[in-house]
Amino acid sequence: MISKQSQSRSEKTTEKTTAKTTVKTISQSAEKNSEKRSGKNAKDSQPSKSRWTKITRPIMAQRTRTTIDRPSIHEKTETKPAPIQFMRRTVTCIFDMWYKASMYCARKAHWEPRVEPYVGYGTEKFSRIICRTVYSARGRGIRRTINRGIRNIFMVPAPRVPVRISIDDIPVLTAQIGDLSQYDSLDSIAESDISRINTDNQGYLDLLTKRNMTAGMHTIAYSVKNRAPVFSPLYISPDGSPVGIISDVDDTIMVSQVPNAARAAIKFLFTSPHKRASVPGMSVFYNKIADLFPGAPFFYLSTSPWNVEGTIREVIRSHGFPQGPILLRDIDPRPKTFIPSGVQHKLEFAQQLMSDFPHMKFILLGDDGQQDPTTYARLTRLYPDRILAIGIRQLTTDEKHLQQTLSPTSAPDVGVPVFYGQSGVSLMATMLPLLEQISRQNMR
Numbered sequence: 001m002i003s004k005q006s007q008s009r010s011e012k013t014t015e016k017t018t019a020k021t022t023v024k025t026i027s028q029s030a031e032k033n034s035e036k037r038s039g040k041n042a043k044d045s046q047p048s049k050s051r052w053t054k055i056t057r058p059i060m061a062q063r064t065r066t067t068i069d070r071p072s073i074h075e076k077t078e079t080k081p082a083p084i085q086f087m088r089r090t091v092t093c094i095f096d097m098w099y100k101a102s103m104y105c106a107r108k109a110h111w112e113p114r115v116e117p118y119v120g121y122g123t124e125k126f127s128r129i130i131c132r133t134v135y136s137a138r139g140r141g142i143r144r145t146i147n148r149g150i151r152n153i154f155m156v157p158a159p160r161v162p163v164r165i166s167i168d169d170i171p172v173l174t175a176q177i178g179d180l181s182q183y184d185s186l187d188s189i190a191e192s193d194i195s196r197i198n199t200d201n202q203g204y205l206d207l208l209t210k211r212n213m214t215a216g217m218h219t220i221a222y223s224v225k226n227r228a229p230v231f232s233p234l235y236i237s238p239d240g241s242p243v244g245i246i247s248d249v250d251d252t253i254m255v256s257q258v259p260n261a262a263r264a265a266i267k268f269l270f271t272s273p274h275k276r277a278s279v280p281g282m283s284v285f286y287n288k289i290a291d292l293f294p295g296a297p298f299f300y301l302s303t304s305p306w307n308v309e310g311t312i313r314e315v316i317r318s319h320g321f322p323q324g325p326i327l328l329r330d331i332d333p334r335p336k337t338f339i340p341s342g343v344q345h346k347l348e349f350a351q352q353l354m355s356d357f358p359h360m361k362f363i364l365l366g367d368d369g370q371q372d373p374t375t376y377a378r379l380t381r382l383y384p385d386r387i388l389a390i391g392i393r394q395l396t397t398d399e400k401h402l403q404q405t406l407s408p409t410s411a412p413d414v415g416v417p418v419f420y421g422q423s424g425v426s427l428m429a430t431m432l433p434l435l436e437q438i439s440r441q442n443m444r
Contacts, residue, residue: 058170058171058172058173058195059167059170059171059172059173059209059211060172060173060174060209060210060211061129061165061172061173061174061197061207061208061209061210062174062207062208063174063206063207063208064128064206064207064208077089099157099159099202102156102157103135103156103157103158103159105156106135106156106158107135109137110138111135111136111137111138111156112135112136112138112225112226112227113133113134113135113158113161113224113225113227114133114134114135114136114158114224114227114230115131115132115133115163115222115223115224115227115230116131116132116133116134116155116309116310117131117220117222117230117231117232118130118131118132118232118306118309118325118326119232119233119234119235119309119313119323119324119325119326120220120232120233120234120235120325121234121235121236121237121297121299121324121325122209122213122234122235122236122237123236123237123238123239123356123357124212124213124214124215124236124237124238124239125210125211125212125239126208126209126210126211127167127208127209127211127213127218127234127236128206128207128208128209128356129165129167129172129206129207129209129220129234130204130205130206130207131163131165131199131204131205131222131232132155132157132199132202132203132204132205132306133157133158133159133161133163133199133203133205133224134155134156134157134158134203135155135156135157135158136156138226155307157202157203158199158203159199159200159201159202159203160198160199160200160201161198161199161203161224162196162197162198162224162225163196163197163198163199163205163222163223163224164195164196164197164222164223164224165195165197165205165207165220165221165222166220166221167209167211167213167218167219167220167221167234168218168219169221171195172195172197172207172209173195173197174197174207202330204306204330213236214236215236215237215238215239215295216235216236217233217234217235217236217323218233218234218236219231219232219233219234220232220233220234233323235297235323235324235325237295237296237297237357237360238295240359241295241296241297241357241360242293242360242361242442243293243296243360243361243362243363243388243438243442244296244297244298244299244353244357244360244361244362244363245286245289245293245296245297245298245299245324245362245363245365246299246301246350246353246362246363246364246365247286247298247299247300247301247364247365247366248300248301248302248346248365248366248367248370248372249300249301249302249304249312249326250302250303250304250367250369250370251279251367251369251370251393251395252279252282252365252366252367252372252393253278253279253282253283253286253300253315253316253319253321254276254277254278254279254312254315254319255276255277255278255279276315278315278319278321279393279423279424280423280424280425281423281424281425281426281427281428282321282393282423282424282427283319283320283321283424284424284425284428285424285425285427285428285431286298286321286322286424287320287321287322288428288432289322289363289435290322292432292435292436292438292439293435293439293442297324297325298321298322298323298324299324299325299327299353300312300316300324300325300326300327301327301345301346301349301350302326302327302328302329303328303329303345303346303370304328304329305328305329305330306328306329306330308328309326309328312326312328313326327349329345343370343371343374343375346372346375347375347378347379350364350375350379351379351382354379354382354383354386360386361385361386361387361388362386362387362388363387363388363389363390363391363435364376364379364380364387364389364390364391365390365391365392365393366390366391366392366393367392367393367394367395368392368393368394368395368420369395372392373390373392373418376390376392377390377414380414380415380416381414384415387414387416388416388438389416389417389418389419389431389434389435389438390416390417390418390419391418391419391421391427391431392418392419392420392421393420393421393422393423393424393427394420394421394422395422396422417434419431
């Protein structure tokens with residue numbers, strides 16, 4: 001009797017198991033047939049495994065409006081005397097004609113916009129990212145443009161081009177659409193129209209983002225239609241970084257012979273960046289400074305146009321200088337100083353850095369070939385407690401023209417230690433003891 005009941009239970013259990021297996025098989029078969037009919041596969045039906053599937057907000061940004069773009073009432077063209085107004089409008093008209101003619105030829109040749117990315121910088125709370133859209137032939141990417149300056153100087157701007165930007169795979173937006181906290185995935189945002197940001201009339205895009213980020217190097221990705229994405233680094237300085245370095249480029253870290261216009265033009269236009277020489281000992285000196293002040297940002301200023309940013313960046317990389325953002329000048333007229341001089345350009349960008357990093361003190365490095373001593377002295381008077389030391393590389397007699405040889409430039413007395421030397425070795429010998437002392441004080 002017990003044996004029959006046990007056998008009966010076993011048979012019922014077997015029947016239930018078989019039924020469940022049959023139902024599961026039929027269900028799976030129906031799902032597969034349904035997927036085939038709808039033209040989807042199982043992979044598409046699963047949620048995306050990208051890093052954006054987590055609840056993450058997009059990075060909000062606004063167009064940067066720096067002190068360079070804010071002319072006072074006395075600096076506006078409309079308030080200038082009639083001859084100056086005529087001259088400025090004539091120059092502006094010439095630039096406009098060049099842009100229109102070059103863009104017309106680029107479109108006729110079926111060139112397409114691509115992104116020229118520039119190095120970004122910021123703190124743990126904000127970052128500044130800059131790029132430019134230019135026309136180029138199909139198949140010509142950023143790597144092929146790092147060549148002689150004559151190729152880069154004649155870049156054709158591509159105005160008002162929609163660009164998609166992301167930082168560490170998180171999309172950057174310039175306008176808040178609805179309640180961003182409601183998004184559970186950024187994949188749809190990254191592919192939508194709201195993720196596109198248009199460049200300005202000269203192809204530039206200068207954005208300020210507000211986002212808490214970890215200190216170190218991050219990656220910015222830019223993409224436009226019919227082009228592969230391009231990337232550039234974003235250097236984030238730790239909050240409370242006590243020291244930063246502002247350095248000139250031409251004849252300070254890179255031999256350019258700027259005072260001699262003919263030699264400088266030949267080097268600039270026809271010499272490959274891989275063959276450009278650095279000032280002896282400077283890369284070693286700069287790396288010593290980086291070791292003394294870990295995490296200290298290096299900012300490179302130059303009077304060269306943005307067109308050659310890639311060339312200068314390649315020189316910095318190939319000669320082993322500490323990496324950092326490169327701040328260059330526009331060659332077209334701008335609101336505040338129209339077409340600024342080299343001194344105005346460096347002073348304006350240095351003041352912008354003082355504003356961006358209000359609690360940071362700076363070491364200034366330059367040369368005596370482009371009035372850097374005078375520029376740095378003026379900056380020290382404007383910010384007397386923010387400059388730690390000034391290092392001036394003295395050009396040799398061969399690098400100077402006759403006027404500079406007869407009347408060398410030196411920094412006025414500004415109450416800040418000023419050091420001179422013809423190479424990185426001589427500057428290192430005189431400046432390092434003071435910098436080591438400052439480093440020890442910051443560690444306390």
